[in-house]
Amino acid sequence: MSKVVVAFRHVEYEDLGVWEPVFRDAGYEIRYFEAGLGGIESMDVVSPDILVILGGPIGVHDSHMFPFIPKEIEHIRERIAVGRPTLGSCLGSQFIAAALGANVYKAPQKEMGYRKLKLTGEGLMSPIRHFADLPVLEWHTDMSDVPVGARLLASSDICATQGFALGNHVLAVQFHPEAVYPGLERWIISGFQDLNEYGIDVVRFREQAKTLASRLTAASQAMLSEWLERLERGAIVFPYAPQTLSRTASQFL
Numbered sequence: 001m002s003k004v005v006v007a008f009r010h011v012e013y014e015d016l017g018v019w020e021p022v023f024r025d026a027g028y029e030i031r032y033f034e035a036g037l038g039g040i041e042s043m044d045v046v047s048p049d050i051l052v053i054l055g056g057p058i059g060v061h062d063s064h065m066f067p068f069i070p071k072e073i074e075h076i077r078e079r080i081a082v083g084r085p086t087l088g089s090c091l092g093s094q095f096i097a098a099a100l101g102a103n104v105y106k107a108p109q110k111e112m113g114y115r116k117l118k119l120t121g122e123g124l125m126s127p128i129r130h131f132a133d134l135p136v137l138e139w140h141t142d143m144s145d146v147p148v149g150a151r152l153l154a155s156s157d158i159c160a161t162q163g164f165a166l167g168n169h170v171l172a173v174q175f176h177p178e179a180v181y182p183g184l185e186r187w188i189i190s191g192f193q194d195l196n197e198y199g200i201d202v203v204r205f206r207e208q209a210k211t212l213a214s215r216l217t218a219a220s221q222a223m224l225s226e227w228l229e230r231l232e233r234g235a236i237v238f239p240y241a242p243q244t245l246s247r248t249a250s251q252f253l
Contacts, residue, residue, distance in 0.1 A: 052088070080096070090139065097146075122165075131175075139194075162175060
């Protein structure tokens with residue numbers, strides 16, 4: 001039987017992007033779960049070999065408008081509690097943080113465009129080390145604190161929590177490693193108004209995305225490959241303490 005990765009997708013254009021070939025080459029069957037279209041209550045979230053939570057233009061505190069959000073966060077918590085590999089980007093990182101009891105809130109300002117990360121010492125030991133000195137794609141309004149028991153891997157001038165790890169099975173990044181040009185063109189079209197409001201010149205943004213595409217693809221795929229390799233050989237980099245999962249999703253929504 002093939003291994004399975006399930007990706008929670010919140011909007012169609014925010015998919016696994018350049019991660020897809022890495023998963024397939026590693027022998028994973030990819031299945032998307034379309035959030036908000038029903039079935040989340042009854043799904044088996046523990047069985048998939050890997051769960052990836054992707055981005056989207058909603059937030060942790062929008063549960064009064066999107067009833068699936070509390071259940072999705074609770075599923076993430078259940079999965080992490082039994083040590084199942086879980087990966088999140090942007091909104092996915094915020095959902096993981098919320099599932100672990102950390103605060104999620106508005107950033108001091110919206111963070112958009114390409115910015116360099118500030119990696120911690122532990123970040124330089126982690127799979128996101130491949131992004132050292134390389135501008136990454138930021139496109140978010142919310143941010144989170146580092147969950148209790150997790151290790152901070154990176155920050156930026158605007159967002160103090162750009163990446164964290166819990167144990168060896170949870171990796172969360174606030175930026176978007178998976179989104180690289182030309183697939184990013186769908187984001188540019190969908191987010192045209194956002195880019196304009198933030199004062200980003202779309203033509204220059206696209207050219208920057210093209211210029212960085214090959215380096216970002218290599219770094220993103222190297223990051224994921226390293227994380228998968230560590231999972232396969234059971235390498236323990238950061239100790240995992242299950243007692244850190246002391247709150248349920250309903251307590252912080």
